[in-house]
Amino acid sequence: MAFESLADKLQNVFKNLRGKGRLTEADVKTALKEVKMALLEADVSFKVVKQFISSVQERAVGQDVLTSLTPGQMVIKIVNEELVKLMGSETTEIALKPQNEITVIMMIGLQGAGKTTTTAKLAGKFKAKGRNPLLAACDIYRPAAIKQLQVNGEKVGVPVFSMGENNSPVNIAKAAVEHAKKEGCNLVFLDTAGRLQIDEAMMEELVQIKEAVHVDQTILVVDAMTGQDAVNVAGSFNDKIGVDGVILTKLDGDTRGGAALSIRSVTGRPILYVGMGEKLSDLEQFYPDRMASRILGMGDILSLIEKAEFEVSEEKAKEMSQKLRKAEFDFNDFLDQMNQIKKMGGMGSILNMMPGMSQLKGNVDIDEKSMDRVEAIILSMTKEERANPSILNPSRKQRIARGAGVEVAEVNRIVKQFEQSKKLMKQLPGMMGGRRKGGLGGLSGMMGKFKMPF
The missing domain is CATH 1.10.260.30 (Signal recognition particle, SRP54 subunit, M-domain)
Structure with missing residues (x-):
């Protein structure tokens, strides 16, 4: 898991706290200094770490904690609660219209983040929940992007609307929504084009799609393995296009995972799902409390x-x-x-x-x-x-x-x-x-x- 190294370091810090019968303010500050270093090494934003440590310290040095029978456990409880708060406190689901109306979701992100595969995964999840989704191939630039969407769509049993590579993404998006109306689909996923890096042409194209089609939800897909860059990308997309939620991919990889702890705080937008593998079924809903438990070595039995x-x-x-x-x-x-x-x-x-x-x-x-x-x-x-x-x-x-x-x-x-x-x-x-x-x-x-x- 992405947080394995961070989890090991935090558990070592807390092991020392548990061993003490009583804690002093100095004990707490020493432990939190180690927590701070562990978070920074995990590539969590410095600003986020600073605020996090400040919040924990303010609560942890109070007399009700230091004089309790198990002060070490009280500090761990506070860290856990602050981690949950940092990642969003509550689980956020993608907002959909009633079944008799069409919900349009625009999927955006940089090339290589796994956007096309994630789009198919998401469509498959909502099909399993009783929706009738349609995948729209709006990426006309990347070689084999349309074919990739068609292959993945077939695997999850979701139809793909395509007009080839010789039509503009704006026209494809508009035609896809009309096609959905005719076919009785009530959920349209627009798989838009990515770029190797953020550029004005890409942003302008996304703006044009949103102007031409009523987009209900704009979902950003970012690669967790890019660490702090993922947070910067999320901030840029949110400023220029407007983002309703984020999906983090490759959270199962050998990565420091700091993006998951920073994105909500930096962008104000919730993490909706996390990609935990390459299979089309490996997309998990994001639960802040469960992720905090994993990070602190408490497991995630649910x-x-x-x-x-x-x-x-x-x-x-x-x-x-x-x-x-x-x-x-x-x-x-x-x-x-x-x-x-x-x-x-x-x-x-x-x-x-x-x-x-x-x-x-x-x-x-x-x-x-x-x-x-x-x-x-x-x-x-x-x-x-x-x-x-x-x-x-x-x-x-x-x-x-x-x-x-x-x-x-x-x-x-x-x-x-x-x-x-x-x-x-x-x-x-x-x-x-x-x-x-x-x-x-x-x-x-x-x-x-x-x-x-x-």
């Missing part, structure tokens, strides 16, 4: 539950839960579980969302790439072998190893660890209790004691 409920049917989860309790699962079930973990962003992503588990990652042997090798091994088995692993004799294992392109020793290791997992399930009958869809309750207990079988 998002984890929502992911599990989206990816796993209730019937399938109940069936799997019963098999696990009775230790009756086979390699087919194991393959299903691996695929569900992949869909949810991998084990590392799951750990980040579990309270207190982010620090565990360094102590657990997780090799996400090796999951592909395990999958290849299981897929090289026959149906009978997957359902009844006890029949896997040496000759069968040699055949499986050849089919998967691995050594026999690796097949032996996977089979052995699979059998150990079955024994573990018998010892932990309540491990998969959790919420109503059952998938992850108690997983933290297992991971604290055992190496992952992949």
Whole structure:
């Protein structure tokens, strides 16, 4: 996650605070100095950091905090609340007109920010919510931009309106809205052209589109990996075009993530969604409170539950839960579980969302790439072998190893660890209790004691 480095540094600061029975004003100021450095290194705007630290310090040095029974926890609580406030306090949804009217959303941003892909992701999300969206290809400049939108539109099941590259974006936008009226679409996404950098021609074109078409929402897509530049870009677009909300992409990447903490404060515009991966389903609604919890290492169990409920049917989860309790699962079930973990962003992503588990990652042997090798091994088995692993004799294992392109020793290791997992399930009958869809309750207990079988 983008904030992994920041989260580690803040947790170290707070670990020292928790260890003290009483705090002095000097203790708080020393800790906040370290928090300030951690935020600046995460590429949060200096102005934003200064205001943030000032707000926290003002609340944290009061007598009701310093003389409380757990002053360290009180300071952490204040930091958490101020982080939430910094990012917007409340979750903001894109404002849509009633179903019987057409809502026009103009998507804007620089080239390379992932605007076209994000536009398709967003259209797919609203289709799943019962809307009838239309994607309009208004980027006539970037090679293959129209084709990219058409491919992504097909993947999410949303039609794409295009007039080719020989019409002006203004005319395309107007025609797209008329087409939506005829086809009964009630949501139009205008995928406009980006540039490598902000220029007057691009801005003028966006202004012309807004003058020609009644745009209800203007959504800016920015690349979180560009750090402070993303904040500057957001400010420029908001000043010249007017922005109703921001979508941050690539927040799952190796980035300092300061844009997420700065954009709301600098532009006054809310972060609506965040892109957490390349798949068309990897677009999450932005919850300031949940993001603050992730940053402070408190996990994000609500998002984890929502992911599990989206990816796993209730019937399938109940069936799997019963098999696990009775230790009756086979390699087919194991393959299903691996695929569900992949869909949810991998084990590392799951750990980040579990309270207190982010620090565990360094102590657990997780090799996400090796999951592909395990999958290849299981897929090289026959149906009978997957359902009844006890029949896997040496000759069968040699055949499986050849089919998967691995050594026999690796097949032996996977089979052995699979059998150990079955024994573990018998010892932990309540491990998969959790919420109503059952998938992850108690997983933290297992991971604290055992190496992952992949």
